[in-house]
Amino acid sequence: MLSLRMLLMGAVLGLWGVVAVAAGPAAAADEPSAPPLDEGYEVNGDSVWDPIEPVNRGFFWVNDKLYFYFLKPVARGYRAAVPEPGRVAVRNVFRNLDAPVRIVNNALQGKVVGTLDELAIFLSNSIFGLGGIIDLHADSGKPSPEDFGQTLGYYGVPAGPYLVLPIIGSRNLRDGAGQAVDRLVDPIPSPYYLKMSQLEIAAITTGEQINHLSLDKDSYEAVLRDSLDPYVTIRDAYMQNRAAKVAK
Amino acid sequence: MRRVLISVLTLVLALLLLSPAVAAPSPKDDIRKTVDQLLVILRDPQLKGTPRREKLSTVIRARFDFATMSQYTLGKYWKSASAEEQKQFIKLFSDLLEESYIGRIEAYSDETVHYGAERIEGERAEVATSVHTGNVEVPINYRLIRTGDGWYVYDVIVEEVSLIKNYRSSYGEIIRKEGFPRLLERMAEKIRDLRNGKAKPAGGG
Numbered sequence: 196m197l198s199l200r201m202l203l204m205g206a207v208l209g210l211w212g213v214v215a216v217a218a219g220p221a222a223a224a225d226e227p228s229a230p231p232l233d234e235g236y237e238v239n240g241d242s243v244w245d246p247i248e249p250v251n252r253g254f255f256w257v258n259d260k261l262y263f264y265f266l267k268p269v270a271r272g273y274r275a276a277v278p279e280p281g282r283v284a285v286r287n288v289f290r291n292l293d294a295p296v297r298i299v300n301n302a303l304q305g306k307v308v309g310t311l312d313e314l315a316i317f318l319s320n321s322i323f324g325l326g327g328i329i330d331l332h333a334d335s336g337k338p339s340p341e342d343f344g345q346t347l348g349y350y351g352v353p354a355g356p357y358l359v360l361p362i363i364g365s366r367n368l369r370d371g372a373g374q375a376v377d378r379l380v381d382p383i384p385s386p387y388y389l390k391m392s393q394l395e396i397a398a399i400t401t402g403e404q405i406n407h408l409s410l411d412k413d414s415y416e417a418v419l420r421d422s423l424d425p426y427v428t429i430r431d432a433y434m435q436n437r438a439a440k441v442a443k
Numbered sequence: 444m445r446r447v448l449i450s451v452l453t454l455v456l457a458l459l460l461l462s463p464a465v466a467a468p469s470p471k472d473d474i475r476k477t478v479d480q481l482l483v484i485l486r487d488p489q490l491k492g493t494p495r496r497e498k499l500s501t502v503i504r505a506r507f508d509f510a511t512m513s514q515y516t517l518g519k520y521w522k523s524a525s526a527e528e529q530k531q532f533i534k535l536f537s538d539l540l541e542e543s544y545i546g547r548i549e550a551y552s553d554e555t556v557h558y559g560a561e562r563i564e565g566e567r568a569e570v571a572t573s574v575h576t577g578n579v580e581v582p583i584n585y586r587l588i589r590t591g592d593g594w595y596v597y598d599v600i601v602e603e604v605s606l607i608k609n610y611r612s613s614y615g616e617i618i619r620k621e622g623f624p625r626l627l628e629r630m631a632e633k634i635r636d637l638r639n640g641k642a643k644p645a646g647g648g
Binding site: 229231232233235236237242243279283286410411412413417420421422423424427428430431432435436439440 | 515518542543546547550562564567568569576577578579586597598602603604605607608609612613614615616617626629630633637
């Protein structure tokens with residue numbers, strides 16, 4: 196009886212979600228105005244704070260080996276075994292599971308439209324998209340994904356030093372710490388609701404990473420091919436990307 | 444009656460001929476024209492190898508302002524470089540950008556490009572596009588500067604990352620640690636490797 200009531204409630208919420216997404220003109224209302232187009236070209240901006248560069252370069256080398264000798268071959272085999280629609284479905288499920296992180300952080304930054312859009316997409320994909328397998332909103336403009344690192348940045352916390360972590364990769368201190376906080380909310384690593392063991396969490400996270408790589412068009416290889424110093428190229432790309440996301 | 448018809452037709456024809464000259468092309472029109480030309484070349488099964496590269500190169504060079512891109516990439520080092528060094532840098536940087544840009548787009552001939560908003564601030568503009576290939580969607584924004592008759596690209600922003608600022612970070616480090624002449628040498632080496640298809644990933648690849 197209880198479950199029927201919950202199902203009904205879910206359906207109503209889901210319907211409301213579809214309506215809200217259809218009616219909502221994306222998250223434009225939450226976004227501050229962009230900086231001027233000529234900003235930062237005439238002068239050299241502040242260089243990235245990288246106090247432990249030799250250590251970072253060491254882990255960069257380790258991660259490079261990990262990529263070519265483990266992740267990439269596994270992803271290649273997986274790509275051959277599972278057709279693309281299947282891998283897209285897996286990606287959608289993971290993305291849908293991450294929704295609580297985006298909802299909470301939109302709310303923490305006072306982004307009302309973003310919070311409601313994320314909530315609506317989550318409910319609608321969970322219910323009508325069969326637990327997130329189908330992304331019913333793939334073609335509509337989604338709010339920019341928010342995480343706790345961006346929330347900290349929103350309240351003025353600086354990026355801090357650049358770090359390359361083994362296996363995990365590029366992080367700045369703020370966003371690395373932010374991610375640790377997000378793991379409390381994210382259903383897979385969260386110690387509160389699914390209560391999986393560390394090994395299970397690690398296995399699922401690796402699976403997610405391999406699925407992601409199987410859909411990637413060798414973007415890491417392209418950086419290695421084009422760049423005179425891939426370490427600096429990736430460090431700058433990461434820092435620029437995070438700064439832009441905080442500003443959004 | 445016939446004379447009226449002829450004069451009306453003449454007027455219509457004159458208007459049709461005049462209109463492109465009257466309405467200056469918007470930054471979005473300019474980018475769309477260039478991207479469409481590139482896609483036509485990429486999708487032509489008859490075109491291969493060097494002739495294809497040359498055609499792509501012509502289209503890219505007509506729309507990219509490599510002099511401004513070079514100046515922005517060097518930042519403060521632009522002023523301290525001699526006129527000869529600046530000229531050399533522009534040459535090498537345009538070759539390098541072209542090689543990497545072509546290398547990337549050659550893998551994406553099945554893509555469709557969607558055009559988003561256009562933002563104009565005086566002589567500068569940004570055109571938002573997103574490239575769809577299969578299941579991925581990559582936001583690519585072009586920044587353009589108006590020079591006389593049209594709009595020319597001075598930066599490409601891929602996934603929120605400015606290409607020019609990204610090049611500036613690695614080139615700045617090389618100039619600081621190894622000096623300007625060494626940067627030019629390394630760029631020349633990279634171009635050679637890319638052209639010979641020898642630029643293998645530095646890691647385990």
